[in-house]
Amino acid sequence: MPTYEIEDNPFTSIYVDLTFRCNMNCNICYNSKNMKADKKYDMDVEYFREVMNRLPEYPKLYIDLLGGEPTMHPKLYEFVKIVNEHKHSVCIQTNGLNFAKDNFINELKKLKDPKIGKSNPMYMGGDYPFSVSFDLSGGTTHNRFYKKLNDMNCLEHKLKALNNAIEMGMTSIAITAIIIRDFNEEVIPQLLELSNKHPEIVVVNFRNYAKSGTWSDFSNEPYSIKEMKELLRPYYPEIDNYRTPSRWVPSKGQKCYGCCYRFNENRTRISLIDFASENSSKCWKRGYLSNNSFELTNFFERIVNEG
Numbered sequence: 001m002p003t004y005e006i007e008d009n010p011f012t013s014i015y016v017d018l019t020f021r022c023n024m025n026c027n028i029c030y031n032s033k034n035m036k037a038d039k040k041y042d043m044d045v046e047y048f049r050e051v052m053n054r055l056p057e058y059p060k061l062y063i064d065l066l067g068g069e070p071t072m073h074p075k076l077y078e079f080v081k082i083v084n085e086h087k088h089s090v091c092i093q094t095n096g097l098n099f100a101k102d103n104f105i106n107e108l109k110k111l112k113d114p115k116i117g118k119s120n121p122m123y124m125g126g127d128y129p130f131s132v133s134f135d136l137s138g139g140t141t142h143n144r145f146y147k148k149l150n151d152m153n154c155l156e157h158k159l160k161a162l163n164n165a166i167e168m169g170m171t172s173i174a175i176t177a178i179i180i181r182d183f184n185e186e187v188i189p190q191l192l193e194l195s196n197k198h199p200e201i202v203v204v205n206f207r208n209y210a211k212s213g214t215w216s217d218f219s220n221e222p223y224s225i226k227e228m229k230e231l232l233r234p235y236y237p238e239i240d241n242y243r244t245p246s247r248w249v250p251s252k253g254q255k256c257y258g259c260c261y262r263f264n265e266n267r268t269r270i271s272l273i274d275f276a277s278e279n280s281s282k283c284w285k286r287g288y289l290s291n292n293s294f295e296l297t298n299f300f301e302r303i304v305n306e307g
Contacts, residue, residue, distance in 0.1 A: 004287075004296045006054040010254075011287030012247070013062040015299045018043050018073040023097050026150045028178070030212045030276060031068070041068075045078050047292055052086050054294065061088040062122065064133075071098040077111060084113075084129045089122035091174070093133045096161030097154065105164045112169075124202055126171030133174035133203070134162055139187030140194055149178070166200050174203035178275075181209070181220035185231060192235055195268050206232075207273035225261050228272045236265065245269060254284040259300070276300050 004010060020031065020041045055061065063083045070076060071094050083090035098104045116129035123131060136158055138146035143153040165173055175194065177187050188206065195201040208222040223231070229239050236242075242263030250256045259280035261272040274280050280300040288299040 002297065002301075003290075006051055006294045006296065007056065009055055009061075009287065009296055010284070011061075011296060012059060012285050013064060014287045014289055014296065015064045015066055016043065016048070016079075016289045017041075017066050017068065017291075018070045018076065018079060020068040021072045022067060022069040022095075023072060024069070024095055024150055024152060024154075027214075028149050028209075028218075029214045030210070031214070041291070042073055042075075043079075043291060045075050045082075048079060049082050051289060051294065052082050052088075055086070057086070063088055063090045065090065065092050069095055069098070071104065077107070080111060080130050084116050084120075087120070089120055089131070090129070091122075091131045091133055094135070094161075095150075095154075096134045096158050099132070099134070099161035099164055100157040102164075105168055109168055117171075122172065124172040127169050128172075131172035131174065132165055132170060133176055133205070134158065134165075135177075136162075136175050136191060136194075137178040137184065137187065139177070139184065139190040141190060145184045145187065148183075162194075162198075166198060171200050171202075173198075173201045174205060175201055176205040176207065178209055179206050179223060179228065179231070180218055181223055183218070183220065188231055189235065199267065202267060203269045203271065205271045205273060207275040210276035212276040222274075222277075225258060225272055225274050229261060232270070232272070236263075236270070239263070248285070250284050255282075256284065257282045259283055 065079060070092055080090050111129060112127050113129045114127045117123040117126040123129065137149055138155060140159065143155045146152060146154050175191055177191055179185060179188065191204050195204050206228060208228060209218060209220065210222055233239050245262055245264055248262050257279040259274040259277060263270055281298060283298060283300055286299040287296040288302045289296060
């Protein structure tokens with residue numbers, strides 16, 4: 001797969017696996033079995049610091065902290081601080097279990113920094129120098145889907161995590177659901193209703209199911225972007241007529257392969273994502289930081305090749 005030196009970064013978003021440790025053992029995960037088995041891996045803070053030093057100062061980037069479960073990295077807060085020192089934006093993408101713990105939230109509150117939160121548009125003028133994205137693929141009403149997907153009755157933890165983030169004053173929250181054909185389509189209106197209820201939720205992501213990494217016994221064909229738009233049409237009849245947000249429009253020399261569809265409705269951005277497909281493996285926007293090599297690759301191409 002094509003690789004790029006840090007200094008030649010072509011991407012506007014960079015995904016970073018902080019650790020492959022996880023506090024869940026899901027039946028569906030985009031990471032490969034080998035990656036999930038590497039419980040000893042934690043990204044080195046000084047390596048990450050050097051990466052951030054080498055990256056071009058402009059354009060400003062979106063750094064997504066992944067895993068495994070990124071909140072299990074013992075130095076999570078240092079990564080957040082380093083990104084903000086370079087005036088980029090950082091998002092913690094989490095399953096939410098640690099966010100449901102009061103001691104974790106109390107530590108997270110120590111990162112409160114209204115000066116940074118209000119100066120970086122990504123943080124929606126809030127008091128914290130990071131945003132957060134919660135996986136809510138099982139919806140908001142029962143554990144049936146969570147038990148199948150995550151092998152765990154975790155609805156209570158998921159909702160507590162979201163409420164904790166809201167109560168601590170976060171104003172830039174994303175929620176995400178993996179939509180599997182003929183399985184959990186009913187979570188779509190649940191997440192839309194949740195975003196309408198809480199103004200702190202500014203992004204709602206729906207991505208299709210992809211047989212990458214490790215997955216359960218689903219044989220259902222993944223939804224296409226076109227089909228996912230039809231799932232949303234009852235709630236957004238004019239879904240074909242929205243303008244793509246500017247940060248998702250390719251710049252000169254870049255090409256969009258149609259692996260996502262995004263639009264803004266009032267204060268909320270709705271995203272439909274074709275995950276780990278042939279089209280997404282060519283995505284111009286999403287890069288992946290490899291460990292200790294000072295190289296970047298396409299995020300989805302890495303998943304397809306290692307899945």
